Amino acid sequence: MQKPHRIGPLFTDLYELTMAAAYFQNNVQAKATFSLFVRPNENRNFYVAAGLETALDELSAFDFTDIACDYLKKTNLFSDNFIQFLSQFRFRGDVVAMPEGTVFFGDEPVMEITAPIIEAQLVETLLLNILGSNTLFATKGARCLHVSQGCPLVDFSLRRTQGQDAGLRVARSTYITGFAATSNVQAGKVFGIPVSGTMAHSYVSTFENEIDAFRAYADVFPDDVVFLIDTYETIAGAQKAARVGQEMNQQGHMLKGVRLDSGDLVALSKQVREILDAAGLANALIFASGGLDEFEIEKLLKKGARIDAFGVGTAVGTSADAPNLDIVYKLVRFNNRNIRKLSPGKQTLAGEKQVFRKLDAQGIMSVDTIGLRDESIADSQPLLAPVMRRGELVQDHPRLRDIQKNFKLNFNALGDRYKSIHESHRFPVCLSEKLKQVQEVQ
Amino acid sequence: MQKPHRIGPLFTDLYELTMAAAYFQNNVQAKATFSLFVRPNENRNFYVAAGLETALDELSAFDFTDIACDYLKKTNLFSDNFIQFLSQFRFRGDVVAMPEGTVFFGDEPVMEITAPIIEAQLVETLLLNILGSNTLFATKGARCLHVSQGCPLVDFSLRRTQGQDAGLRVARSTYITGFAATSNVQAGKVFGIPVSGTMAHSYVSTFENEIDAFRAYADVFPDDVVFLIDTYETIAGAQKAARVGQEMNQQGHMLKGVRLDSGDLVALSKQVREILDAAGLANALIFASGGLDEFEIEKLLKKGARIDAFGVGTAVGTSADAPNLDIVYKLVRFNNRNIRKLSPGKQTLAGEKQVFRKLDAQGIMSVDTIGLRDESIADSQPLLAPVMRRGELVQDHPRLRDIQKNFKLNFNALGDRYKSIHESHRFPVCLSEKLKQVQEVQ
Helix, strand or coil: CCCCCCCCCCCCEHHHHHHHHHHHHCCCCCEEEEEEEECCCCCCCCEECCCHHHHHHHHHCCCCCHHHHHHHHHCCCCCHHHHHHHHHCCCCCEEEECCCCCEECCCCCCEEEEEEHHHHHHCHHHHHHHHHHHHHHHHHHHHHHHHCCCCCEEECCHHHCCCHHHHHHHHHHHHHCCCCEECEHHHHHHHCCCECCCCCHHHHHCCCCHHHHHHHHHHHCCCCCEEECCCCCHHHHHHHHHHHHHHHHHCCCCCCEEEECCCCHHHHHHHHHHHHHHCCCCCCEEEECCCCCHHHHHHHHHCCCCCCEEEECHHHHCCCCCCCCCEEEEEEEECCEECCCCCCCCCCCCCCEEEEEEECCCCCEEEEEEEECCCCCCCEEECCEEEEECCEECCCCCCHHHHHHHHHHHHHCCCHHHHCCCCCCCCCEEECHHHHHHHHHC | CCCCCCCCCCCCEHHHHHHHHHHHHCCCCCEEEEEEEECCCCCCCCEECCCHHHHHHHHHCCCCCHHHHHHHHHCCCCCHHHHHHHHHCCCCCEEEECCCCCEECCCCCCEEEEEEHHHHHHCHHHHHHHHHHHHHHHHHHHHHHHHCCCCCEEECCHHHCCCHHHHHHHHHHHHHCCCCEECEHHHHHHHCCCECCCCCHHHHHCCCCHHHHHHHHHHHCCCCCEEECCCCCHHHHHHHHHHHHHHHHHCCCCCCEEEECCCCHHHHHHHHHHHHHHCCCCCCEEEECCCCCHHHHHHHHHCCCCCCEEEECHHHHCCCCCCCCCEEEEEEEECCEECCCCCCCCCCCCCCEEEEEEECCCCCEEEEEEEECCCCCCCEEECCEEEEECCEECCCCCCHHHHHHHHHHHHHCCCHHHHCCCCCCCCCEEECHHHHHHHHHC
């Protein structure tokens, strides 16, 4: 599998570099631990960890090239000594993190980094961006899957994502949560995700007659075609699709399905189902698309729409109802001293931490406890695992299908009320006694 | 200036390729014109065109590499003939577009592409994504600038943008509209945008005393330092900053300013201003940051905050109140025949078009008319200019500073009511008689 392009160390806020320079010139070299977590927000009951593979790949390859150093020199902000130091710089820290696909909650560290302060500081922007955006999209994907009643979902968002790697991250993160495919060909190539697509209205419009457009397509893709039937009038379009579907049957092929992209999808899907069934095309699926997200999918299915699969686009690919996470990277320990931040509304839990999860007798999550890294909590499993030691990967990246399994296990263990896409419920996350003591010592 | 990495032709929805294959196998080669526009939406009165340079660079370099072709072969969807065709493929179409920085409105084409149907189809996803996301961010930037009363704005969004190129696009697009700088070092390198930054709370926390943190930083950056003063208690922080500012004065340097990142910014900024002034540091600026966007900036300034410059982050870098545009790419002419799309709510204006802008006697925009490409409208200026002919750039890309000028000219000519960030006002966009006739012919 080819990796996407490397992001590199200039993908950073300038202050990471100026702070590093201040540490460097003042010879501050002590070890620091930073904790990366999402501050709780009413619009999400849970989050799905994603992006770790990309994050670790970037840490492994974190390298100021000559070109990067030349640019930094030209800013006239940095001493030659410091730029020389950067040119030799590699990330050699220790990292613990939740595996991708883990369901987690506000305030719980998803990752903690321990390294000399400069190393830990220089990777902040990169880690926040990668883990934040992937987690954002995986969480949105999980919400969609939750309401889809087993109907396959396909990511159609690429044209309106906020950039190229947003598109890749949406495709991969929603696939982790169980999406069936993506329209994003690059994601297919880079991650090995199944790609899928139908046809556009423009295609149908270029033919004199709608039925000619269908026949021409069926000729080229006889075993993999979904006709878009709403370019002119949906019911007439369905009848033509059915006719071509029957012709395909006679030639030993099978119409995969039709797509509805506008109008009253509940009523239309029922009528189209009848037309297809009456034509002996009971196996032909009805795909729906057009402004769909978890809220629309839930509505359509509750109203009895006869839709078999959904293409979700813009609203999912930009996580439109909550387009960012309050994800932060906070210093929690420095030079063997635990650190708290006290700014109003921005408190941070000091100390190197672990998150412990307890399941009830039915295997449903009952409580998470944030504790100290080295403690153990009865009947609870730790969620953070070592993923990097002294800058080296502890193990190979898991395969996407294993990440999918991890997500499924996690999501199945999440109580129903926390899966709600409408109501806000705060999962119980408490602090261990030892962690509380550390906070009071300050 | 080094360009960002090339995006490439696999950055596409699969159906662009399957439609292209259907055209190829059915020998459909006629010329098509597609129109790229934003459907009107109540949450934005105007848009700022951005992203053209990136879009044209991608069109110029649109090239299916061997690696790309190998992947497509492995999908088993495409014939060898078609893949052979792709391996030779270059974009050789004609493009007209609004220059970057142009203020435009819903339904107005920002770009029109004329090329053999396959060529025009294959670039759809790429163009929508690039022009859409850049325009989204430029528009958000313009709204922030509008309420900032001349205070410099700095883009601090990188850590929470929806990916790496989102970060680059936010930096460039907000710079076009007049932002002073970005924290994004990569954007500095790639686009030559000024970079800026202060320090983080973590930095201050690593020192035993806040004042030591300030002194250590001032030692390294004596002529370019902004102290973050809210790590512990803002007023005490301001007093320490003032003390170090006085020490810097004695050594012939000048404190650039202080930053507030939490708390009641109105009250705190007034108190901090007094502290700085009393210490003889009237030139030291007060920066504010922390969850700011156009709505917060307007509120702070209306309440009399003594803030000199704003760092805007997450909400701007994800255009949080409107995180996507309903941007579309529609077939409007094919094989010398004008094409309309009639799906409910998705109507399209047929024909190759031009947008004509009329200013009133005071130089304020009074009405835009969408007409046919080859007509002329009295007292009105056309907004779409040829930018590519047969795949070749018509002229060099404008410099960023010229794009900034174009935006400024445009924005100055926009009536005040349309600049409102609260009220929805629909700028008058009408259709020429000739364009109307074309619609009726169908």
